[in-house]
Amino acid sequence: MMLLYAFAFVCSAIALASPACKLSPSDHDWPSVEEWGELNRTIGNTLLKAASSCYQGNPLDSPLSCRTVEGNWTSATFHAGLPESIASPLYANNSCLPPGADGYNATGGCYLAWRSSYLHVMSYGAKFNKSLAPQNMLKDAAEQLEEGIESLWREWAPETAAYMNEGNPLNSNFKKDFYGSYYDRLMQVKNKYDPINSLWVLSGVGSDAWDYNLNTGKLCKQ
Secondary structure: OOOOOOOOEEEEOOOOOOOOOOOOOOOOOOOOHHHHHHHHHHOOOOOOOOOHHHOOOOOOOOOOOHHHHHHHOOOHHHHHOOOOOOOOOOOOOOOOOOOOOOOOOOOOOOOHHHHOEEEEEOOOOOOOOOOOOHHHHHHHHHHHHHHHHHHHHHHHOOOOEEOHHHOOOOOOOHHHHHHHHHHHHHHHHHHHHOOOOOOOOOOOOOHHHEEEOOOOOOEEEO
């Protein structure tokens, strides 16, 4: 069964948290112990309160010491053993590291919407008309997503962002959704280090200057 990742949706929560950091246990809007408990019960009590011990009073009663969390924060194996963890600090843009852990850089190039987000939603199961040519089939499926689910999400939360690796590759709004205010700067970097446009990827920086025909495989300058 073919699947098209639709729109990796990130809901901005500027009113709920500092734009430089995700919510933490010390924030007013952090879910209560009772709310976490309800969530935990729905997944067989598998959540472990990993980094809570690094915040004043260990509000979520983490069984791990803060020293253990800080000392293993950059270890993929450590995070892989915690189902509620971030999987990798790198892919979380090093946002809201436990106090004392190294790596957070507020001036980094990651999309700011990720630092103030509180929800990541994905839509699967796009319908494909296999009677069409490959390019038309994908274009048709992408348009269905963009005119349906994605348009509703954008209307609901217009300042959202999308994760390119899991997003709609034919997103007509890819510059804003995937790169936001950083796009112009990234275009400058692209022009500096790849002035002859030897590197190209669908929905990548500068990709709209080229026309890719999936049926013939030709990539031509517009």
